Amino acid sequence: MEDEPWKTPYVMLAVDLVILTLRRSRLHILLVERGVEPYRGALALPGGFLRHPEEEIPAAARRELAEETDLDIENVHLEEFRVYGTPGRDPRGRVVSVAFLAIAPRLPEPTAGTDAAAARWQPVDGVLAGDVRLAFDHRRIAADGVERARAKIEYSALATAFCGPTFTITELQEVYEAVWGIQLDPRNFYRKVQKTDGFIIPAGTERKAATGRPARLFRAGPHKILYPPMVRPVMSAALTGEGP
Incomplete structure (x- = not known):
């Protein structure tokens, strides 16, 4: 056939x-x-x-x-x-x-x-x-x-695409929390962001707050790949601030 x-x-x-x-x-x-x-x-x-x-x-x-x-x-x-x-x-x-x-x-x-x-x-x-x-x-x-x-x-600067041209570290943390669906320890998050070279850079301005000190503004940095990466933590580590 x-x-x-x-x-x-x-x-x-x-x-x-x-x-x-x-x-x-x-x-x-x-x-x-x-x-x-x-x-x-x-x-x-x-x-x-x-x-x-x-x-x-x-x-x-x-x-x-x-x-x-x-x-x-x-x-x-x-x-x-x-x-x-x-x-x-x-x-x-x-x-x-x-x-x-x-x-x-x-x-x-x-x-x-x-x-x-x-x-x-x-x-x-x-x-x-x-x-x-x-x-x-x-x-x-x-x-x-x-x-x-x-x-x-985790490994790229994609999180900044959720932000405006300038943003605070708190706003960037809100992106990670919303996308991952978990809470992050603010001090631990701040430390990680500052350790990641070229991720964000100071915008040279501050945003006035209703109470407390003005918040520093940042913008996306030149690096598109993050090193070290912002590793997604497990829930327990995210809430306690422990982990990498």
């Missing part, structure tokens, strides 16, 4: 976005309410298909970020972190999705666009716990994106 002639498989290429920010000192993720089938009315990650064969994948991610959320993307950290292509993950056919992690400080309330009926910020802990049902395999993608951020702030 002769083999059937090989045919080019029909595969659709899409991008999905895990967009993270801090709101009221808690880590939030952006979700959209789908306005079209499949999963109409369900919450999902922002994203969509490439528009044409010539569109670059990072360009498609930036376009979807702007179209579905109406956010200013100029100051958003955007990076690809994984590809998802399990057969059956999308009822419309064989869809391969390139997932991107996007991070920016103090993002505003989003405005939905294109095929999204609404857009909202949702606390990450509830999404990962399954309290919020997501369409497709988007809870897995969200979990992978959050873990990417949790791991990367």
Whole structure:
């Protein structure tokens, strides 16, 4: 029996976005309410298909970020972190999705666009716990994106992407606490930050406080890779200030 002639498989290429920010000192993720089938009315990650064969994948991610959320993307950290292509993950056919992690400080309330009926910020802990049902395999993608951020702030300066142009060490500590989901000892955190060369540098100004001494302001330093790294502590060490 002769083999059937090989045919080019029909595969659709899409991008999905895990967009993270801090709101009221808690880590939030952006979700959209789908306005079209499949999963109409369900919450999902922002994203969509490439528009044409010539569109670059990072360009498609930036376009979807702007179209579905109406956010200013100029100051958003955007990076690809994984590809998802399990057969059956999308009822419309064989869809391969390139997932991107996007991070920016103090993002505003989003405005939905294109095929999204609404857009909202949702606390990450509830999404990962399954309290919020997501369409497709988007809870897995969200979990992978959050873990990417949790791991990367250990060895890179990614935590500063959650901050404004200048920030206090207390604000930087709030980033680590929100992303890791644990409390950190302030003195131990201050010591670690000061030991990590090129992580942050003084901005030369101070921020007046309602009470007490003014807080020194810092900005992101020149080093993108941290040495020594800001190792994620276990819960007991984080609360007591012990550990590396």
